[in-house]
Amino acid sequence: MEEQEEILSSNFHSSPDEGQYENVLRPKNLKEYIGQEKVKDSLSVFVRAAKIRCEPMEHVLIYGPPGLGKTTLAHVISNEMQANIKVTSGPAIERAGDLISILTGLSDSDILFIDEIHRLNKIIEEVLYPAMEDYAVDIVIGKGPSAKSLRIDLPKFTLIGATTRISDISSPMRDRFGIMHSLDFYSDKEMEKILSRSATIINLKIDNESVSILAKRSRRTPRIANRLLKRVGDFALVYNEGQVTKEVTEDSLQRIGIDEKGLDDSDRRYIETLLDKFEGGPVGVETISASSGIERNTIEEVIEPYLLQMGLIKRTPKGRVASLRLFELYGLANSQNKSRGEEG
DSSP states (O other): OHHHHHHHOTTOOOSHHHHHHHHHHSOSSTTTOOSOHHHHHHHHHHHHHHHHHTSOOOOEEEEOSTTSSHHHHHHHHHHHHTOOEEEEEGGGOOSHHHHHHHHHTOOTTOEEEEETGGGOOHHHHHHHHHHHHHSEEEEEESSGGGOEEEEEEOOOOEEEEEESOGGGSOHHHHTTOSEEEEOOOOOHHHHHHHHHHHHHHTTOEEOHHHHHHHHHTTTTOHHHHHHHHHHHHHHHHHHSTTEEOHHHHHHHHHHTTOOTTSOOHHHHHHHHIIIIITTTOOBOHHHHHHHHTOOHHHIIIIIHHHHHHTTSEEEETTEEEEOHHHHHHTTOOOHHHHHHTTOO
């Protein structure tokens, strides 16, 4: 169902209110930020060093699956550096002039955050190169033999880029980031801390058992956890005077189609396609997309990262393969899968 896919799609914002809800729950500094301990330890050093030198931080690239906190981390860095942050995205910057306008509007020590930076086109990337290295941009005035190149100096700023597809960023672009960090999926304990913190902020009455259930079904992703918390809170408000109990939580999750492993209808459709139509694989992602009716981007960016993390599928040179664990989970036996499951 569409509602189920929306809730577990980490890229989805159902309304302006949904985005505002997420902004309220975002931590403001590294101390409030739960999880990603190695990343936080490194960033705390880089922030302090930049402050001691009275300089902006080096450019930062943050990558990982959707919903793990890349945008939140950019705002945290901004707060820690006591710097203004301007936010845009790769798809929003359509022309070189758009980027030049943004860059010339920055002030000293400002932070420019570009989400989905892998979607910048090559021409715009080339404008960024001198901006990142020399704090300057080159513009061409006029055409033909009379054209002149003019260099405009920029204030010293920090570029923070976020991407779900690090491999789609060109090497010249990656090399210009001094700091690169990968965000990993969260542990169940970290998810419980995030949910408890969020519940406190929105004044939601919830017991520890419900927090534990939500943590296990949130795909180890804070954005999804907070979204499920809100949905369960809605059910509790209507059916249990706002009190979230184990019974309310389990009933709510069942009604919106999320099972004990945090899988929704899209995940199950993917798995059933892999197991039933292709006997566990190997099978290419395009074939799975065509057979299941799920968009390739959704498969690669939302469904597969979690299934890989759970050890339910494998990506091999020949295609996607169901793991032995997935066959056992669905009560199926397939001797051929033993050899296929070990490839790649």
